[in-house]
Amino acid sequence: MNWNTLKHDRRTLWAGYAAIGIVLAVLPFLVGAGLGNAWLRILNFAMLYIMLALGLNIVVGFAGLLDLGYIAFYAVGAYLYALLASPHFGLHWPVWAILPLGAVVAGGAGALLGAPTLRLRGDYLAIVTLGFGEIIRIFMNNLNAPINITNGPQGISSIDPFHIGNVTLAKPLVVAGITVPSLHAYYYLFLGLALVIIFVTIRLEDSRIGRAWVAIREDEIAAKACGINVRNIKLLAFAMGATFGGVAGGLFASFQGFVSPESFGLMESVMVLCMVVLGGMGHIPGVILGGILLTILPEAFRHAAVPLQQAVFGKVVVDPESLRMLLFGLALIVVMLYRPAGLWPSATRKRELQGGSK
């Protein structure tokens, strides 16, 4: 490639980034005006799910460790935020202290829950992590007696909104003469942190650590013989993945103002895993796509199911929730049949599944 085409490529690349930047910047206003606030909330959740999917992708996609209890770390981050910034204990810690603490505590929980599973692979690992995920949820559910820590199934409400000093995202912000409503402000916050997490993931993938993760996925024995301390590198994968979950959990608590154990069930873990697998395991753009699609499509469907049935049959034949799960399962099967490496697999995965030839 000569210098001129390189320069040209650079320019188109930057033009592309600029275009994406502008779209992302005006998106909440377009969505808010065109589709309403419900959709803006969904957009915000899409950002949270991108963070979760990227975190799980480190464990499942890079290191090849099938983790079915990942949502536990989301729960840890969310509950930590809720406990330290709500009337429940009367604590109102600042965000800049809670979020990093949430990341660290979730990361520690990731390593702690990862440690007993180090010798397990595949199905066995999946079952044990599933159990750990449930244990965390059950803890949240039952730690209201004898000392009330988590407030049990009722959950914790009136959680402080995201605020730094006197600037709170709960009320519309006026920035340079433009009024930014609360939902929009949360969007920018989540977008910013999602971008940070994307950046961190890209950097990690293309590093000594990222190579070690993939090496373990590809052949654990060979990785050991190459001098990789498999135990530490696996724990690091669990911890890093959990860190992202912890951050997303804290953001979730501040955004929602309410947390309860219900939000952290097995279905949520499965959902995030589907984002990773359907999007394209181990491939960052694919995982992001998976996160967006699996947040937005089910919601779109939920919104469309009732009016559609009324238009066609004159009444609601199937409950939209069960129809949603049905179609979701169908979509999973179709994607796995026709795009086994995911919707947007990495070039290498694609080559691999196309059978050998370069």
Next chain:
Amino acid sequence: MSERPLLLEARDVAKHFGGVKALRGVSLTIRQGEIYGLIGPNGAGKTTFFNCLTGLYVPNGGSIVFDGAELDTSAPHKVAARGIARTFQNIRLFANMTALENVMVGRHQRTRAGVFGAIFRTPATKAEEAAIQRRAEELLHYVGIADRAQDLAKHLSYGDQRRLEIARALATEPRLLALDEPAAGMNASETGELRTLIEGIRKDGITVLLIEHDVKLVMGLCDRVAVLDYGEKICEDVPAVVQKDPRVITAYLGAEAQPAGSEVAHG
């Protein structure tokens, strides 16, 4: 040759699998800079010895002194850190990584970058990353597959995969390179190139421990050869002597002793 200092001394290494005594107290000594052959019929315990040496199996008994100090074989990465690298009888590459990345993984324990360095790409990390890549490219060139650097390991030919495994092992900066049947499945010209490669590795100061069924290769290449049979070392000497040893001829070649220099079939 005997004045060369010791590099490795295995004492009474034993390994049992239930009732199978794969190694019955094997002792052997490898000197610095030599090419040491380990031969024996199928199931003699050669690979098991490698696995005990490199920490993949926990031996039932015995000890190994390497480079003047006891070798801790409790974890493979500790063995690798001491300077013992290996290849596998049934090639174990990182199939979906490129050839270059495979060798770069071999640099893992000789480099330091952690999460912080990776995220912030500090000058130190950048320099280290560049050095890793440079070294990996050199090694691919060294084993003769530089042109395949960007191909996935699993798309390489069989012979190239064996070379890649050697390059990856060399990336760990070993003092002892243990090769488990590197010529298996190679044709005559590939075997010839492999021989040149192994001789070059030795010339560069790396001691080689070689398991091989190709008698011609072993006899031509090795300074000394040990013969295992049913988990026991039955002989250890220079190739010319080993070849004529009656115990070896009966144990290894069976009753119908084949003429020296022929290739022994392996299964």
